[in-house]
Amino acid sequence: MTAPESTPGPHGADSEVGRLRTVVLHRPGPELKRLTPRNNDKLLFDGIPWVARAQEEHDAFAEALRAREVEVLYLTELLTETLELESARHHAITAALSGLHLGDTMRAYLARFLREASPAELTEYLTAGIRNDEVRGGFGLVTSLLASDDFLVDPLPNLLFTRDSSVWVRDRVAVTSLSMPARKRETQLTELIYTEHPRFRGTGRIHGWHSEYVEGGDVLLLAPGVIAVGVGERTTPAGVERLARQVFQADLAHTVLAVPIAQERATMHLDTVCTMVDVDKIVMYPNVADSLRAHAVTLADPAGGVPASERAEAGELTLHVAEAEPFLVAAAKAMGIDTLHQIDTGLDPVTAEREQWDDGNNTLALAPRVAVAYERNVETNDRLEAAGIEVVRIAGSELGSGRGGPRCMSCPVTRDPLPA
Numbered sequence: 004m005t006a007p008e009s010t011p012g013p014h015g016a017d018s019e020v021g022r023l024r025t026v027v028l029h030r031p032g033p034e035l036k037r038l039t040p041r042n043n044d045k046l047l048f049d050g051i052p053w054v055a056r057a058q059e060e061h062d063a064f065a066e067a068l069r070a071r072e073v074e075v076l077y078l079t080e081l082l083t084e085t086l087e088l089e090s091a092r093h094h095a096i097t098a099a100l101s102g103l104h105l106g107d108t109m110r111a112y113l114a115r116f117l118r119e120a121s122p123a124e125l126t127e128y129l130t131a132g133i134r135n136d137e138v139r140g141g142f143g144l145v146t147s148l149l150a151s152d153d154f155l156v157d158p159l160p161n162l163l164f165t166r167d168s169s170v171w172v173r174d175r176v177a178v179t180s181l182s183m184p185a186r187k188r189e190t191q192l193t194e195l196i197y198t199e200h201p202r203f204r205g206t207g208r209i210h211g212w213h214s215e216y217v218e219g220g221d222v223l224l225l226a227p228g229v230i231a232v233g234v235g236e237r238t239t240p241a242g243v244e245r246l247a248r249q250v251f252q253a254d255l256a257h258t259v260l261a262v263p264i265a266q267e268r269a270t271m272h273l274d275t276v277c278t279m280v281d282v283d284k285i286v287m288y289p290n291v292a293d294s295l296r297a298h299a300v301t302l303a304d305p306a307g308g309v310p311a312s313e314r315a316e317a318g319e320l321t322l323h324v325a326e327a328e329p330f331l332v333a334a335a336k337a338m339g340i341d342t343l344h345q346i347d348t349g350l351d352p353v354t355a356e357r358e359q360w361d362d363g364n365n366t367l368a369l370a371p372r373v374a375v376a377y378e379r380n381v382e383t384n385d386r387l388e389a390a391g392i393e394v395v396r397i398a399g400s401e402l403g404s405g406r407g408g409p410r411c412m413s414c415p416v417t418r419d420p421l422p423a
């Protein structure tokens with residue numbers, strides 16, 4: 004079988020706010036129906052979403068993007084198209100069955116079963132998972148000893164948050180490496196799409212799911228050449244070092260700001276505390292604003308005359324790590340602007356805390372000064388408007404139960420470059 008022909012790119016993004024052209028979303032599907040009060044914590048949801056309503060909310064989000072002439076690509080459609088290719092099917096099935104919990108009998112049965120599935124069925128099995136009581140063969144010790152509702156292939160309810168499993172940096176895509184066990188398999192799928200789908204085949208890649216932990220929600224393209232990376236519950240110090248080396252080597256950035264954030268669920272990613280809404284404006288959780296600091300990481304001796312790619316080959320890529328400075332100061336310096344203006348979430352600490360929890364800071368910029376935000380964060384949205392930002396409000400009562408907002412739920416594939 005062959006996948007449909009499609010015209011590639013140009014794809015890429017060099018900021019958070021250049022006009023958004025193409026985005027990858029995931030419409031919530033059967034994987035959300037796997038959530039129960041017994042497994043929701045492990046699967047990183049704070050509640051049990053009403054799936055039909057979550058789909059309605061998500062459709063309205065996609066419609067708001069299309070109304071602004073943004074091309075919406077769906078992850079499952081890309082995956083199904085990718086799985087029309089025999090090599091992709093083979094990789095996907097092998098990776099999904101690599102877990103040591105299966106045992107040989109069940110693994111062999113599932114491999115045969117999945118090989119016979121159509122591309123659309125295979126997409127569903129890979130995303131919604133397979134439960135022990137759903138299989139019709141492969142019975143043996145593992146089937147008998149596992150509980151009937153144990154998963155043989157885990158569901159991926161957090162696919163909804165397409166931001167985290169890949170990030171475009173200029174014309175390269177970084178397939179990320181997710182730290183939480185419940186999310187690890189997601190990047191097997193994004194890597195497959197970017198490797199095999201005709202639209203993306205040949206795209207230059209950095210990072211990868213075997214690399215040190217970096218999650219897309221921690222990566223903010225503050226300006227062309229300047230990337231902020233949160234280091235906390237998800238992205239590790241080694242992860243930001245690896246990413247910095249790769250972006251310097253490929254000449255994708257001149258500065259990476261390593262930003263320590265509290266290792267807590269409320270601040271799991273940098274984009275839960277701040278997101279860019281204009282070339283020089285950031286919406287930020289005021290309760291952390293004063294304490295947020297950053298180490299500017301640059302290439303040591305960047306003017307040494309030898310290109311970074313050659314120095315990397317020679318094993319000589321030395322990083323310079325500056326002393327930590329207040330985040331806004333370090334960011335403005337690296338961006339070459341006088342001030343990175345902060346817009347606060349909420350008016351008082353309690354409102355700010357509530358709206359931060361409900362992803363008030365997690366906005367998706369469609370262009371400079373135009374951002375999608377959850378409607379529920381009334382105070383933050385008012386403040387954004389007072390600062391001259393057009394707010395495109397969407398409902399998120401069900402979508403938000405996984406703790407992610409419009410930025411988390413979107414992977415920008417193409418943005419217009421910012422005017423020089």
Ligand SMILES: NC(=O)NCCC[C@H](N)C(=O)O
Nearest residue numbers: 047164220272405406407411
């Ligand atoms: N960028 C983001 O902040 N993504 C939200 C991810 C939520 C998901 N339930 C998680 O815990 O990983």
